[in-house]
Amino acid sequence: MRSGSSSAPVICSGISTGYCAAVDEFLKWYFSDRPVIASMLGADGYDHTLGDFSAEAWTARARETEAWLERLSVTEPSTLDDELDRDLVVSQLRGAVALESWPEWRREPAAYLNPIFGSLFTPFQQRLKPEAELVDAAIARLAEVPAVLAACRANLDPDLAAPLLVQRALGQARTGRRFLTETVPGMVADEAARARLAEAAKPAGHAFDELVTFLEGFECGGTWRMGERLYSTLLREREMLGYGAPELHEKGKAAWAELDGRMREVARGLNGTTDWRAAMESLMDDHPPTLADMRAEYEAETRRAQEFVRDRDLVTFPEGEECLVLPSAEYNRPIVAVAHYLAPPPLTSSRTGVFFVPYTPDGFTDEQVRQRLRTNCRAQMPSIAVHEAYPGHHWHLSHMAGNPRTVRKVFRTPYFTEGWALYVEKVLHEEGYFDTPATELAHLDCRIFRAARMVVDTALHCDDMTIEQAEEFMSTKASLSPGTAQGEVSRYCAWPTQAPSYLTGAIEIDRIRQSYAGSPKEFHDLIAGSGGMPLGLAEKAVTGASASPS
Structure with missing residues (x-):
């Protein structure tokens, strides 16, 4: 068993007494209402249930969220850290209240599928408890799967649910039976426990079959487009940016144009022309021959990045950190076409x-597999390993887990976490990690890809671009194959505001760094260790004074 036993969180470590009571009560409510999230974070006592997914539970949660927002908004912390904690929670609650007009539980099956898949796979992946305890918890959760999927069928509103999101979830649901009856039991070493788990999974597998049949015949006419008003509200209220969707769209266009110019210069050294797309197409032909080889080469690159960061003394490494490099989970493969990361429970x-x-x-064809390998070519691997592992997501989230403020471990935004991972790609470029024209161009390609995301995500959800136009944009303005571009755009439709977080956050973190007087290592340890807060709060944690992102 790997190290890292769970323990009850110290909710108010370091927090002043008056404020502690409110934070303590809030987090207990938050965990009890969302047991899957609580257990994924590592809180004890929540790993035997999936929670209540009935319509009554969803509506009660919305009312209680509004009440907590009202209560915490008027709380007066006495220290800067308390203020940061309060403002972090309030930003998340404001986002949740805004999203009540866009209820995922009535719009998309993913609200029901993701907790099932994640709660049954992740504990066996992380193995923080004895196997017998993991099996008992999984069996308890499996017993609740039929009720959760029945709630999905009952709650989906045909006037709100979007066909695109239903079809996306259908691909996931079709993996359900095999995932529950074969994949998860296959992760259990003890033969008797494995058989017991597989037997307990049969009713859940049948419930997934019923859901597949239901979704195949489900007719709906809703939209996945969020609209400019709500999109901008989330940017301002939840992400605490000083601008909305139109301004973000223009920032993406400007970033793309600037990167395009730089890439033209680098491409000239590769193919004698300024056609960086042609240069990237050529580089993409140099890729691992199989998926297994791709994993092995990523592992080697991850170790190289780790040693480079250590040798340059760019960050402080947390004691006991370890980054495993593994094939993506079976249930995620139909919906996630890019590398991704699972953090240690904080x-x-x-x-x-x-x-x-x-x-x-x-079921992917040989050509589809080849295209996936091409979009993970050898020139791109250094940037991706830096982003996902060192000193990107893995280093950041391992380091952040040492913060004594529980609230900082529970709530984080991709505008910091993804921004951080892209920011450190630029740092390692400055340090000489991408030491050939090929890896430098691929590094810039990873960045211009994120600029394209800013343009496309805002345009899609503000009704300025069709799906077909978005797919064409991503396959011509970034080096994505048509198949990968299709998967990317599907993700943007399902997860509005997330795709722009990478470059937006990277630009803001870089801006904060320019005004910091200490060493790069001190800056990195401080801002990344403060959590994964909205950028305005992260800046306040660094400077100790109010400041607004530009």
């Missing part, structure tokens, strides 16, 4: 994370 002592290499789903 409310435990574990510092083991997983860099998931993007395997293709079963």
Whole structure:
């Protein structure tokens, strides 16, 4: 068993007494209402249930969220750290209240599927408790799967649910039976426990079959487009940026144009022309021959990045950190076409994370597999390993887990976490890690890809671009194959505001760094260790004074 046993979180460590009571009560409510999130964070006592997914539970949660927002908004902390904690929670609550007009539980099956898949796979992946305890918890959760999927069928509103999101979830649901009856039991070493788990999974597998049949016949006419008003509200209220969707769109266009110019210069050294797309197409032909080889090469690159960061003394490494490099989970393969990361549960002592290499789903043709390999070519691997592992997500989230403020471990935004991972790609470029024209161009390609995301995500959700136009944009303005571009755009439709977080956050973190007087290592340890807060709060944590992102 890997190190990192769970323990009850110290909710108010370091927090002043008056404020502590409110934070303590809030987090207890938050955990009890969202047991899957609580257990994924490493909180004890929540791993035997999936929670209540009935319509009554969703509506009660919305009312209680509004009440907590009202209560915490008027709380007066006495220290800067207390103020940062309060403002972090309030930003998340404001986002949740805004999203009540866009209820995911009535719009998309993912609100029901993701907790099931994640809660049954992740504990066996992380193995923070004895196997027998993991099996008992999984069996308890499996017993609740039929009720959760029945709630999904009952709650989906045909006037709100979007066909695109239903079809996306259908691909996931079709993996459900095999995932529950074969994949999860296959992770259990003890033969008797494995058989017991597989037997308990049969009713859940049948419930997934019923959901697949239901979704195949479900007719709906809702939209996945969020609209400019709500999109901008989330940017301002939840992300605490000083601008909305139109301004973000223009920032993306400007960043793309600037990067395009730089890439033209680098491409000239590769193919004698300024056609960087042609240069990237050529580089993409140099890729690992198989998915297994891709995983092995990513692992080697991850170790190289780790040693480079250590040799340059860019960050302080947390004691006991470990980054595993593994194939992506079967249930994620139909919906995630890129590398991704699973953090160590921050409310435990574990510092083991997983860099998931993007395997293709079963049934992909040889050509589809080849295209996936091309978009993980050898020139791109250094940037991706830096982003996912060192000193990107793995280092950041392992380091952040040492922060004594529980609230900082529970709530984080991709505008910091993804921004951080892209920011450190630029740092390592400055340090000479991308030491060939090929890896430098691929580094810039990873960055211009994020600029393209800013343009496309805002345009899609503000009704300025069709799906087909978005796919064409991503395959011509970044070096994505048509198949990968299609998967990317599907993700943007399902997860509005997330795709722009990478470059937006990277630009803001870089701006904060320019005004910091200490060493790069001191800056990195301080801002990354403060958590994964909205950028305005992260800046306040660094400077100790109010400041607004530009």
